[in-house]
Amino acid sequence: MVASVVEMDSSFENTSKDLTPVVSADIGTTNSSNNGLLAALASSGLTQEQQEGVGKALAYIQELQQTVFKDVLDAEKKRREEENKLPAGTVNPGLLAGMDARTLSVISRIYVGSINFELTDEHIHRVFSEFGSVCSVSMSKDPATGRHKGFGFVEYEVPEAAALALETMNGTMLGGRQLKIGRPNNYGASVAQGFPPPPPERIYVANVNRAIAEDVLREIFAPFGTVVACVLSPDMATRQHRGWGFIEFADAAAAEQAARDMDRFLLGNLVLRVRLSVVGGPLGEGMAALDSLPEPTEGKPQTASPAQTGPPQQVVDMAAIVDRSIGAAADTAQPSDTATSSIVLLENVVGGRADVDDDLAADMAVEGVKCGKIAKVVVHVASERELQQTGSPHSEVSIFLQYVDVDSAKRALELFDGRWFAGRQVNAQLYDPDAYRVLTSADTMVYMP
Secondary structure (H helix, E strand, O other): OHHHHHOOOHHHHHOHHHHHHHHOOOOOOOHHHHHHHHHHHHOOOOOHHHHHHHHHHHHHHHHHHHOHHHHHHHHHHHHHHHHHOOOOOOOOHHHHOOOOHHHHHHHOEEEEEOOOOOOOHHHHHHHHHHHOOEEEEEEEEOOOOOOEEEEEEEEEOOHHHHHHHHHHHOOOEEOOEEOEEEOOOOOOOOOOOOOOOOOOOEEEEEOOOOOOOHHHHHHHHHHHOOEEEEEEEEEOOOOEEEEEEEEEEOOHHHHHHHHHHHOOOEEOOEEOEEEEOOOOOOOOOHHHHHHHOOOOOOOOOOOOOOOOOOOOHHHHHHHHHHHHHHHHHHHHHOOOOHHHOOEEEEEOOOOOHHHOOOOHHHHHHHHHHHHOOEEEEEEEEOOHHHHHHHOOOOOOEEEEEEEOOHHHHHHHHHHHOOOEEOOEEOEEEEOOHHHHHHHOOOOOOEEOO
């Protein structure tokens, strides 16, 4: 074949321009089109030997298309499919619907301004993770001092978490400063175009206690209407859910009522965060994705037992059952030991929630630092449900002093217990660290000296 091409005479050169489309034919050329090309060669002025050489070349190219080239293309296609394949257990409707990852990132991102300069990325991550899984926290740093400039960005895994944080945290006091929450500069009306429309029957639920399983959560929300789907985002490593997911009802009215009534509802000692969904798309498998994993060698973690459904009042009853179940499991797993606690609880410092102002936590820090270094001061205002559980007239407002060491906490106990403060006798006690973390997980009146 090579010899026939080399020996081509000037007549081949004169017709080379006419043959350009023949040589550069699309890689997917079929046998019938090749036959057409061979027929065109017959009238091109080439000799019989030259036509045979070009024909052999075309046949060789076609053979490559069906063997080597096909294998390479198939391998490349498979590689790209694997790269774009979402991890098992993904619960992200926008991503599962094929939404552009960059656009999804923009609508899942919020701006956080007026941040206390003593707060770190870790502090911001911990506070904002109440609304969903945080992908990243980026704080603008001053190259001269190495400290952040008082603002940054928080990016969530799903846009619903960003919307909840934006609605809830704007204007909240953190570290003695009032946070300013907004959207990044690259968020605009054009970004919102092309979203998969959110189903009006779907709600987003966050800050769900890890001990509450999908079926239990489904039963808790069932009094609002028929629950079509309840999906929580799984952690494939721990085999537990990550504290957030989606619930879909049979009709939109049920979803609207559930979002309105269950937002900030205390369940399993955590305050639920609930809102309507932002984007549409498939929900994913949720915790069912764990079925594809091999069985663990250790026993599965216990979850609360479901109760029967009923009218909306049943939601409260169900929550009480879950709370007692979780509390009993915690007591059995590890007895409380306040003797070595660095947390001091102060009660009866103020008359009630009407006496709480933005400076209360900072004022208590000024007093508390006399006993040692303080890591954090939290002002906790109890809900009506908490007051009914405790039955104490002095527990509406609780102030927690978190010291860096136990000795400082003990000195604070001696200083505050029985002391008169603004005409009120303060009750002080050491508080269990685990119970403290659960109780104050949703509190926003926090001061970090």
